[in-house]
Amino acid sequence: MKLPATSSSKAPVKPTADNLVPIRLDIETEGQRYKDAFTWNPSDPDSEVVVFAKRTVRDLKLPPQFITQIAQSIQTQLTEFRSYEGQDMYTAEKIVPIKLDLRVNHTLIKDHFLWDLNNYESDPEEFARTFCNDMGIEDPEVGPAVAFAIREQLYEIAIQSVASAREIKISKKGRRGAEHAISSKGGGNALDLMKLFRYNSSVVRKRKEWYVYEPIVDILSNEEVDALEAREDRNTR
């Protein structure tokens, strides 16, 4: 997401190598449900949204009512994203834990790792690619889903901190507001760097903790997939 660091820098600063917006769609019309998740480039012209919606409906043979709904949903999310742009973000390092818990077709993935929100070279897509290669995942849909999940979480966290910063600014106007903002930027999400990277502690984790941060990839059988889907449907209704 495009969050310029300070007023002095001209080039847009992004928390990840590409500036992409995670978009999630979940539309239900006339008994048909369309769920999807992908990333969108916010610098594309808005006319592309309608084109994309039309193409999707045609490819998936959905009824035409979906076109407007899809386009609307995408637009809303895009405008929401844009409203967060231009916020000043403190560019200190901010390491947040990212948890992956997703299911793509037959693959179930659980993972847990740390991500630096302000590392502008970080690339969720590259991480996802490496992940799929290392774990030997052959389903080509898993990579993008992983990247999307990461982006979504980063986005959430960024929004949270922006929102909280706003609140703080409002509530503590003029009263050492900036300092408080900085200190509470840590929030509940970022890990305390001081604690982690203390001088006399090692960055190598203890073995017994390895399993926490280890990825788990499961290939499910058809029945399990059906069962999970049914449960998800029940939950979301």
Next chain:
Amino acid sequence: MEMPQYDPNTKPEFELYTIPSHSSWFRWDDIHETERTALKEFFDGSSISRTPKIYKEYRDFMINKYREEPSRRLTFTQVRKSLVGDVSLLHKVFRFLDEWGLINFGAVSRGDDSDNRDSSLGDTELKNQVKIEEGAPNGVRVVALPNSLKPISVPNSGADGSGNGKVAVAGETGVKLPPLASYSDVFGDLVKLKGFKCGSCGEQCNSGCYEYSKQGSFVICEKCFKNGNYGEDKSKDDFRFSDLGGNSLTHGATWTEAETLLLLESVMRHGDNWELVAQNVPTKSKLDCISKLIELPFGEFMMGSAHEMNSCPTGSLNSLKEGQSASSENQNDVKMEDQVHDQMNESKQNGDAATEEPPAKRKRIAPLSDGGSTLIKQVAHISTMVGPHVTAAAAEAAVAALCNESSCPREIFDGDEDYLANGLSSPTMVSDPERALQVDASKMEENQSETQDASSEKNDVPLNLRIRTATATALGAAAANAKLLADQEDREIEHLVAIIIETQMKKLHSKINYFDDLELIMEKEYNEMMQLKECLVEERIDVLERALKTGVSKWRS
């Protein structure tokens, strides 16, 4: 690696690890300049989480981890779980070490880099991961009662009650594979599968079977499919044709000509509907079809044009699909040619007319002479507009099909080509196909008049001829186009060479002029020198004269 100081009598236990020579700067105890430059983030003091000490820990850990098992390729995912820190940064360190060969230097290399992964993953990659699948694999339904259908069992099928391969199941219930069934029981039979039994009529499916794509284990023979006995609750579209070549396991890497032909026809008919296309092309999955189509030189045109034309030629194509004769194949080729060219053709109507022609000719409804000239004109017109590569590709397909014919028609084909080749020497491109057109049209009219009243068999002959001449025309036109382009290139090359030679000449000339000037200057200088010399001599003589005049007898020099 490390050489601790041992007593020279005891054999020191070395563990030798190879690293490339360009990484010889590496030291355990130190951080080299290379590392500092490549991984600046650790050394600029920008954050408490990025210090040289931390970098060293990351690096040492990764290298040690790799060296625990040097033949095994260390993956990033294996190390990142053990290290605290931003995963992107860790990945950067990992990649740095990998590039410099400090890790994974001796490991079995992965075939491709992460950019393009084929579905054919190298064995080395697979052997590192163990995939555990629960339940029966896809496509296998285990039947408890052997009387539902006679399962095809190879004699040593120990685990009875376990379905092998594509057992046709009338009933839907299956029993899970008993957990102790060995791999060979389940999969051995799959490999030895000999034939299918139809699910609805119980007969052996010899030539081909239709597999129920939703469940993957229900098979009916061709006859039943045609008759419409699909079994309960199944509709026609759910069935997928599969050939009995035992090629359920092929990944579609190799495409024979027949399959390509089928694919193109299916795309014509179904356009973007990949499910149906995949159905019509046996043994190739949807993805294979799409990727193969894209690979074909005119694949993208097909996809676009098929989409445009999917309304129109459906009927005509269907009628053609029935016949298995070579002529119908030819027609399809020509039509495909047309379709390809259609992409570039403004007038869609002509295209419609062309595709309507072949079936019309077959039924002998339209007047044949008109049909002939329209088709040929059409083809020629299109060929002239299209670039040589496209026509070459389409012509290739046509020629390949034509090559399957007997020798006689081939000669006719060659004859046409010769004629056309002769006609190529004329300068203008447009007149060529037109002339050929006229000749062909007249030729065809001859043929038509001969065989006007013939039976349907005989009708195929002039049909073939026409089509062949049409393709020959297209080839001729494409060749003319190509030749002209080649001529143009040649001329350009000549022109450029001439320019080069001229420039060289000019260079030489100016050099010569320069030297001439120099010579002139030198001569002048020389003359001046001579004059000076003469002056000097004169002066000397003067001095001597005077000296003599004044009577200086003795000469003091």
